[in-house]
Amino acid sequence: MKEVAIIGATGYTGAELLRLLANHDKVDVAYITSRKEDGKHVFKIHPHLKGIEKYKDLYFTGDIDKVDADLVFTATPHGASMDIVPDFIERGMKVIDLSGDYRFEDLSLYEKYYKIKHKGLPNVKIAYGLPELHREEIKEAQLVANPGCFPTGAILAVAPLVKEGIIEERIIFDSKTGVSGAGVNPTETTHFPNVNENINPYKITTHRHTPEIEKELKKLGKAKVSFTPHLAPITRGILTTAHTFLSKDVDREEIIKLYEKFYNNEIFVRVFSEEIPKLTWVRGTNFCDIGGFKIDEHGRLVVISAIDNLVKGASGQAIQNMNIMFGFDEKEGLFSVGLNP
Amino acid sequence: MKEVAIIGATGYTGAELLRLLANHDKVDVAYITSRKEDGKHVFKIHPHLKGIEKYKDLYFTGDIDKVDADLVFTATPHGASMDIVPDFIERGMKVIDLSGDYRFEDLSLYEKYYKIKHKGLPNVKIAYGLPELHREEIKEAQLVANPGCFPTGAILAVAPLVKEGIIEERIIFDSKTGVSGAGVNPTETTHFPNVNENINPYKITTHRHTPEIEKELKKLGKAKVSFTPHLAPITRGILTTAHTFLSKDVDREEIIKLYEKFYNNEIFVRVFSEEIPKLTWVRGTNFCDIGGFKIDEHGRLVVISAIDNLVKGASGQAIQNMNIMFGFDEKEGLFSVGLNP
Amino acid sequence: MKEVAIIGATGYTGAELLRLLANHDKVDVAYITSRKEDGKHVFKIHPHLKGIEKYKDLYFTGDIDKVDADLVFTATPHGASMDIVPDFIERGMKVIDLSGDYRFEDLSLYEKYYKIKHKGLPNVKIAYGLPELHREEIKEAQLVANPGCFPTGAILAVAPLVKEGIIEERIIFDSKTGVSGAGVNPTETTHFPNVNENINPYKITTHRHTPEIEKELKKLGKAKVSFTPHLAPITRGILTTAHTFLSKDVDREEIIKLYEKFYNNEIFVRVFSEEIPKLTWVRGTNFCDIGGFKIDEHGRLVVISAIDNLVKGASGQAIQNMNIMFGFDEKEGLFSVGLNP
Amino acid sequence: MKEVAIIGATGYTGAELLRLLANHDKVDVAYITSRKEDGKHVFKIHPHLKGIEKYKDLYFTGDIDKVDADLVFTATPHGASMDIVPDFIERGMKVIDLSGDYRFEDLSLYEKYYKIKHKGLPNVKIAYGLPELHREEIKEAQLVANPGCFPTGAILAVAPLVKEGIIEERIIFDSKTGVSGAGVNPTETTHFPNVNENINPYKITTHRHTPEIEKELKKLGKAKVSFTPHLAPITRGILTTAHTFLSKDVDREEIIKLYEKFYNNEIFVRVFSEEIPKLTWVRGTNFCDIGGFKIDEHGRLVVISAIDNLVKGASGQAIQNMNIMFGFDEKEGLFSVGLNP
Known part of the structure; x- marks a missing residue:
């Protein structure tokens, strides 16, 4: 039995780690931290966890120095993670950081988009925690930078195309996210009242997930990423519409085969040859559903991906990374069916 | 390993049985039936199940005569169940019927509210499948009538009060249900467009769950039930506001203690002494959360209950009943945390 | 042409006054105030007003002492109104106050529920601004206390019953409100994420609109009011389900006739004998729609009312009151069709 | 006073014509037709119109041959309009057709996308009813083809760019529509339950509004249109995200000036230089709000437009066209403020 800690466990990603780990048979949650809720019982802050035996003696602590665990999830804001991660690393713990602080090899890119001076990378193996692309590095890593929610859906939607080199460099991601x-x-x-009955585009050309998507796709092939997120009146989920342009003469069937092959052994990526993925299909799960694959008269290929932003887009993927780092079955604690409808 | 069949597996309650049974370690789904979808693979009709190993060879059959299982869930419409249940019973199978057909001991009540001539009860032990009130009968029963969704939330909300005899006979349930x-x-x-941005009251004095609630409460004490349901722009969940009137001089603390004692050993009923239950806390789970317990200046006591109508209000409760009938751990396949937010 | 001022014009009720007055032919908006937005153009704070000629030279002022108008709408918080209203009154202006500060003749009731020490009523004619019950007083008043949103829907739903004396004293209002x-x-x-997919009861026995409803109904007959509000995932509208108990032997048709007679000359109350009112029917309008009128087996009579909380429940009713105070056609500026769907 | 008829007045666009014409001072609704609702009063089918004096004697007729009016709105399905429009034309009436039947000069394009054999255009002046581009033709026309909802938002979003020739040929419209x-x-x-908590892409490369957008933009300059619509869990509104690529070296300010000039005299197009348009700003109104105007690192220019699909996207624009055809003030009956929030 491994012990884990969750730093910053009052937010949605912290709560989601607790929800998912409640069903994880090989891990105990030893610490949950919050400066503000120091001393409070977990059920007081997250009443929906009431009745979960595993957590009946779990209290928030405000003192992260006390934290001693096999692995630490840092569900802390951008900029705050780099203040605390190095210490956990030094003390020999594995860390999965859910912020953006360790996602960039090129720190100048981070500094440009996050407007924060970076304090430097610890001198250990660091992996970008998208298992479908970096599983081997994750196995070896002491520190895993858990991907952003939009990048997860966007990268998985087009990775096979970029790697195969059959689309133009220019890729447009038009994403719609839930409010969580x-x-x-x-x-x-x-x-x-600002969200309901609206679809609100925001940071339409400047979202900091843009360079994260682009730098990952560039590892696979050529890519110039244009990205626009929209806030939709839903709670969970990111639906990404990838508009790409074919540069080679391939048809729909070949493309679907390419995806099926690329994601052949991936248990959390489901390729739909006919149906268009729906957010409710992946709700509460670690699946990334991919479909669409239609080509229009001007050579545009549309690929749709759907994830739950709090699961595959955050805490589920973090647990998937933890499973890989500990050598557990990758599905452990993550096996569930989408809450549809 | 027991084998079960789901009759009418294209609807929401059928799909929800499949979702929950995917995580049930002691049961296999041997048959799913649908006249219309005969021969189709389960993933074709329920794409969100894709990737669930357990179901990879599961096809719909249109021929219910072929069905041979230890237990049959009949997720069939009111009036249709009584055409097929007797045959399963005769063939020695256990049956959990999700329709209203076997919920009434007094068939004239059924006929009055359902406007259907009843074909009679099979001569076996039948239980009303609300475990918190009828666990012992469920254990013995060959046929379990799974309760209606509104009755589950309403009955559990006031059962301790009625049994203890501390409220007036007249009870008003104002319920708000999701569209599923x-x-x-x-x-x-x-x-x-008819549902969104609306709260639509319907069958405001004539809903057929009214007599179901009343006849159950009358087993515990005196009760005259007035019930009004409302359709809310949400997908899952029933929030019931029970307006009762105290007939004895008890205070809030005594009432809470009464509930805590009444539901002391019930793993799926959570009593909240402070918080008011939220639908998202129980979403996807078999919990019935109860709270409120406030008394106003005119002696009205308000109790709030929250359930997921497809889980505790239907398929989850059916599985709970199955677990009781088979002598399994009552939580088997039903252990999960509410999808909050 | 009369000139009006809106004190506190950055909130929803202020914006709604501006929306409605844009179509009012006999009134100019001379002043809009806000401490925070002093000097800003109205389109900057309320971009949806852009293009409305009438407002092209309208700027926020932070100095309410400068305000000089025929009538002042105080869209200020409870407790703040009584700091500023007396001065406008003394300077001879008519005032319509949208807060709760002047709704109670019995100030002890106000102090009990608002937990604020009241500074006293100005020595002028004050009316409770529900035109259907107090039109003559409103005509004479210099100060009108605009009713609360819940009270408007609740009082109008049962006023004919209370006045006619055909129901028991005990009345239960179960209301569902939009988030605006x-x-x-x-x-x-x-x-x-806290609102969506939820129906959240709040202040379930202690909402301060309770005594407001009760004291108004008591002017018509006997009434003990129990009231529970719920927050629904919609933006606009209050749907009130009134649960009453008949004390006389009347049938549905007689009750409908009673309502039709009671509201015979009321242009903003629509009585539906068959349909159940929908929030979208009244959305954006000053209508209060009333329907239901069903009696259950235990003598409970259910009446449903629907209003737009920002219009008939606030700013529309304020303009209706202004029209009465100025002797204008009561419909002026308020004639519109519900935005359905 | 002109008389108009609405053919097919039971649907949303018919109801919306009635809603808007209730406030039109120069037009009476003489006929509303429906085969199914023949003889019924308009309030029976559209209860939200109750109380509108203008309609108190308005009944549905099933016999369109009786219709005699100055102008006929045909709110009939695609394919059905061309069966009835020629007769109205021959009888000398003006017609505004809300279907797609008369939107294409090139009938082969219509037949390709609508999969219907076209019966030919009547030999009168026909205009594509987008006033901002075709006002003069609309003035002269006897038959106006009211634009599709998506094309209205899409064309207006990029028309200035295409006309000015500063973007590449390839334009991607990613649109999100309400369910109405x-x-x-x-x-x-x-x-x-299929819509809620989802964003559903559909006809992702084959929607028949694609060629309508493209053929209109080609009148202004070069354009290859790629279009993908999404169904969002909202009732009203279309938010269009136009992804274009600059071919000339222009900056944000120049682009905004270009739009302000292009739409200078257009009362129903509002150009926002700072804010991003919101659907609630235009809800219930005939406005098309345009904003965004951001350029990303790869030269992509994003423009956002927002309309109410039932107003500027259908019935409001139809009334705007009628006002132009009759020489009325273009705002008549269409002056209102967006229902925000």
Whole structure:
């Protein structure tokens, strides 16, 4: 039995780690931290966990120095992670960081988009935690940078195309996200009357997930990424519409075969040759569903991907990474059916 | 390993049985039936199940005579169940019927509210499948009538009060339900623009769950039930606001203690002394959350209950009943955390 | 042409006054105030007003002492109105106050429920601004206390019954409100993921609209009011389900006739003998739709009312009151069709 | 006073014509037709119109031969319009057709995308009813083809760019529509649980509005249109995200100036230089709001447009066209403020 800690366990990704780990047979949650909720019982902050035996003695601690675990999930804001991760690393713990702080090999890219001076990478093996592309590195890593929610859906949607070199460099991702992606704290952006009956584009050319998507795709082939996110009046899920342009003469069937082959052994990527993926199919699960694969008269190929932003887009993927790092079955704690409808 | 069959597996309750049974370690789904989808693979009709190993060889059959299983779930419409259940019973199978056909001991009540001539009860032990009130009968029964969704939330909300005899006879249930309760087939009632931005009361004094609630409460004490359901723009969940009137001089703390004692050993009923239950806390789970317990200046006591109508209100409760009938751990296949948010 | 001012014009009720007055032919908006937005153009804060000629020179002022108008709408928070209304009154202006500060003749009731020490009523004619019950007083008043949103829907739903004396004293209002009623400022309560897919009961026995409803109904007959509000995942509208108990032997048709007679000359109350009112029918309008009128087996009579909380429940009713105070046609600026669907 | 008829007045666009014409001072609705609802009063089918004096004697007729009016709105399905429009034309009436039947000069394009054999164009002046581009032709026309909902939002979003020749030929429209666009009849597509908590792409490369957008843009310059619509869980509105690629060296300010100049005299197009348009700003109105105007690192220019699909996208634009055809003030009956929030 391994022990894990969750740093910053009051937010949505922290709560989602707790939801999923409740069903994980090989891991105990030893610590959950929060400066603000120090001393409170987990059921007080997350009443929906009530009755989960595993957590009946779990209290928040405000003192992260006390944390001692085999693996630490840092569900901390961008900029805050790099203040605390190095210490866990030094103390020999494995770390999966859910912030953007360790996603960039090129720190100048991070600094440009996050407007934060980076404090440097620890001198250990670091992996970008997208198992479908970096499983071997994740196995070896002491520190895993868990991918952003939009990048997960976007990269998986086109990776086979980029790697195979059958599309033009220019790729447009038009993504629609649920509001839980904005976090647990109320803002004008998440105020119900502002969201409801609206579809709100935001940071339409400047979202910091843009360079994250592009740098990963460039590892596979050529890619110039244009990305526009929209806030939709739903709670969970990211639906990404990838508009790409074919540069080679391939047809729909060949493309589907390419995807089926590329994701052949991936248990969390489901390729649909006919149906268009729906967010409710993946709701609550670690699946990334991919479909569409239609070509229009001007050579545009449309690929659709659907994920649950809190699961495959955050905490589920973090657990998948943990399973890989510990050598567990990759599905452990993550086996569930989408809450549809 | 027991084998079960699902009669009418294209609808929401059928799909929900499949979702939950995917995680049930002691049961295999041997048959799923549908006249219309005869021969089709389960993933074709329920694409969100794709990738579930357990179902990779599961096809719909249109011929219910072929069905041979230890237990049959009949997820068939009211009136249709009584055409098929007797045959399964005669062939020695256990049956859990999700329709209203076997919920009434007094068939005249059924006929009055369902406007259908009843064909009579089979001569075996029949139980009303609300485990919190009828666990012992369920253990013995060959046929279990799974409760209606509204009755589950309503009865559990006030059972301790009625049994203890501390409220007046007159009880008002004002319930708000998600649209999945209306089933998988599109109608004017479920047409998105008719539901969205509305709260639609319906059958405001004549809903057929009214006598079901009343006859169950009358087994515990005196009760005159007034019930009004509302369709809310949400997919899953029933929030029931029970307006009762105290007939004895008890305070909030005594009432909470009464509930905690009444549901002391019930793993699927969670009593909240402070928080008001939220539908998202129980979403996807078999929990019935109960809270509120406030008394106003005129002696009205308000109790709130929250369930997922497709789980505790239908398929989850059916599996709970099955677990009891088979002597399994009651939680088997039903252990999960609410999908919150 | 009369001139009006709106004190506190950045919130929803202020914006709604501007929306409606854009179509009012006999009134100009001379002042809009906001401490925070002093000097800003109205289109900057309310971009949806862009293009409205009438407002092209309208700027926020932070200095309410400058305000000089025939009538002042105070769209200020409870407790803040009584700091500023007396001065407008003294300077001879008519005032319509949208807060709760002047709704109670019995100030002890106000102090009990609002937990604020009241500073006293100005020595002028004050009316409770529900035109259907107090039109003559409104005509004479210098200060009108605009009713609360819940009270408007609740009182109109049962006024004919209470006045006619055909129901028991005990009346239960189970109301469902849109989130705009919570105002323009984001809070945990209005955070999208907390609202969406939920129906959240709140202040289930202690809402301060309870005594407002009761004291008005008591003017008509006997009434003990029990009231529970619920926050629904919609933006606009209050649907009130009134559960009453008949004390006389009347049937559905007699009740409908009673309502039709009671509201015979009321242009903003529509009585539906067959259909159950829908929130989208009244959306954006000053209508209060009333229907239901069903009696159950235990003598409970259910009446349903629907209003737009920002219109008949706030700004529309304020304009209706203004029209009465100025002797205008009561419909002026308020004639519109519900935005359905 | 002109008299108009609405053919097919039971659907959403018919109801919306009635809603808007209720406030039109120069037009009476003389006929509303429906085969199914022959003889019924308009309030029976559209209860939200109750109380509108103008319609108190308006009944549905099933016999379109009786229709005699100055202008006929044909709110009939694609393919059905061409069966009835020629007769109205011959009898000398003006016609505004809301179907796709008369939108294409090149009938082969219509036949290819609508899979219907076209019966030919009547020999009168026909205009494509987008006033911002075709006002002069509309003035002269006897038959106006009212534009599709998606084309209205898409064309207006990029018309200035295409005309000015500063973008590449390839234009991608990623549109998100409310469900009212799917019409009043319930289908699997509009079933609440299928829509809610989802964003459903559909006809991702084959929607028949694609050639309509392209042929109109080609009148202004070069354009190869790629279009993908998505069904969003909202009732009204189309948000279009136009992804274009600059071919000339222009900056954001120049682009905004270009739009402001292009739409300078257009009362129903609002250009926002800073804010990103929101659907609730245009809800219930005839406005098309345009904003965004951001350029990313790869030269992609993003423009966002927002319309109410039932107003500027259908019935409002039809009334705007009628006003032009009759020489009325173009705003008559269409002056209103967006229902925000």
